[in-house]
Amino acid sequence: MAPSTPPDSIHLNGLTIKPGERVLTRLVISRLPSGTVIDVPVHVFRSTQPGPTVLLMAGMHGDEVNGIETIRRMIRRDLLRPLRGTIIAIPILNIYGFLNFSREVPDGKDVNRSFPGNPRGSLASRVAHRFTREILPLVDCGIDFHTGGAARSNYPQVRCQLGYPDSDAMAQAFAAPFTLNASLRPGSLREAAFKQQKPIIVYETGESLRLDEHGIELAIAGTFRVLRSLGMAADAPAATQPNVVCMRHTWLRARFAGLFRSHVQVGQYLEKGEVYGSVADPYGEMAVRLESPVAGYIVGINHMPVVNQGDALLHIGMVSESGSRLSQAPPFEEKPSAPEDLDAEEVEEEP
Structure with a gap:
């Protein structure tokens, strides 16, 4: 990656933030019907030395607490001191969802399907627009922290579109237990950033509304491996597990x-x-053993005991036979939305 060198001062939310400064500012999004102001806290940590600007963001979905806790710990432990460049840390983007234990904002829409947003659109679209206008122009790359949705739990993993040097380098540096080749989803932050040639990788761990201690600590360690690869951190913990792509x-x-x-x-x-499980009727009359039609690693599992036909049970990651990690696509040349050998509906939607 060839990071841009930011100007001497960063302009954000009406503030001028100079090299060496640490600032907390709040982006006012809207008001609740009660009149309570809803704003998004944004932490900016700047070095005196020029370098890239890295985004660390969580809480795109308000019930995904592991990412929120990851960034909270890094801030609380005073770990975000870049040797060069700037770190922009947003613990919670979707304040509405956080207050209501929900993925969505009150209008029922998903912020991560609403980028680049519209200042006169739905509430989700307005949140996405404010971020796209105020934050995205400042960053060179980023890590977006997520958690499994509903009753689904994810093993610690990075998702990005492999085959692009910048994304590949970030995923390799993060060194999560698993790296999934994930296509861009319409309206997602990754897609909006991709169009501006700004790589964003997604880190997933655990289950919504439950803290995953192991995954949180892996997230912090992986973040610092990325920062070290960019010359923004002097040291980082070594990966404790091999990275399976x-x-x-x-x-x-x-x-x-x-x-x-x-x-x-x-x-x-x-x-x-x-055999990976069984489905039985609730009256004790029938039970069916479930056999896997494919071989691969279990990177996600559904903990909901009551299922309907078509419900997702296991998310399986498959390693290519050649073992090749990367394709040779030119930087930021868009690829198909899903792998050719899988139906689009069989590819898991990005959170």
Whole structure:
């Protein structure tokens, strides 16, 4: 990556932030019906030395607490002291969802399907627009922290569109237990940033509304490995697990409705034909063993015991036979929205 050198001062939310300064500012988004102002706290940490500007953001979905806790800890422990360049840290973007234990804003829309946003659009679109106008122009790259949605739990993983030198370098430096080749989703932050040639990788861990201590500590360590690779941190913990790169991934879905019992755990390898669970009717009359049609690593699992036909049960990451990590796409040349050998509906939606 060839980071841009920011000017001597950064202009954000009406403030002028000079090199060496640490500032907390608040972007006013809207008001609740009660009149309470809803604003988004933004922390800016600047070095006196020029360098890239890195975004650390969480809380795109308000119930995804692991990313929120990751950034909170880094701020609380006073870890964000870049040797050069700037770090912009946003612990919670979707304040509405955070207050209501929800992924969405009150109008029911997903902020991460609303980029680049519209100042006169829906509430989600207005949140996305404010971010796109105020924050995105300042950054060179970023890490967007997420958590599994609903009752689904994710093993610690990075998602990005592999085959682009900048994204590949960030994912390799982060060195999560798994790296998934994830296509861009319409209206997502990654897509909006991609169009401005600003790589954003997504880190996932755990289950919504539950703290995943292991995944949080891996997130902090991975973040500092990225910062070290950019010359912004002097040291970072070594990765404690090998990084498995999954070029393809798919969901195993319920063929029958009933009570789902899993016999496996996230992170383990699943052989083709291996029994991974069962679905039974609630009256004790029928039970069906579930065999995997593919081999791969379990990177996500559904903990909801009651399932309908078509519900996602296991998210499987598959390593390519060649073991090749990267394709040779030119930087920021857009690729198809889904791998050619998988139906689009079988590719998990990015959170």
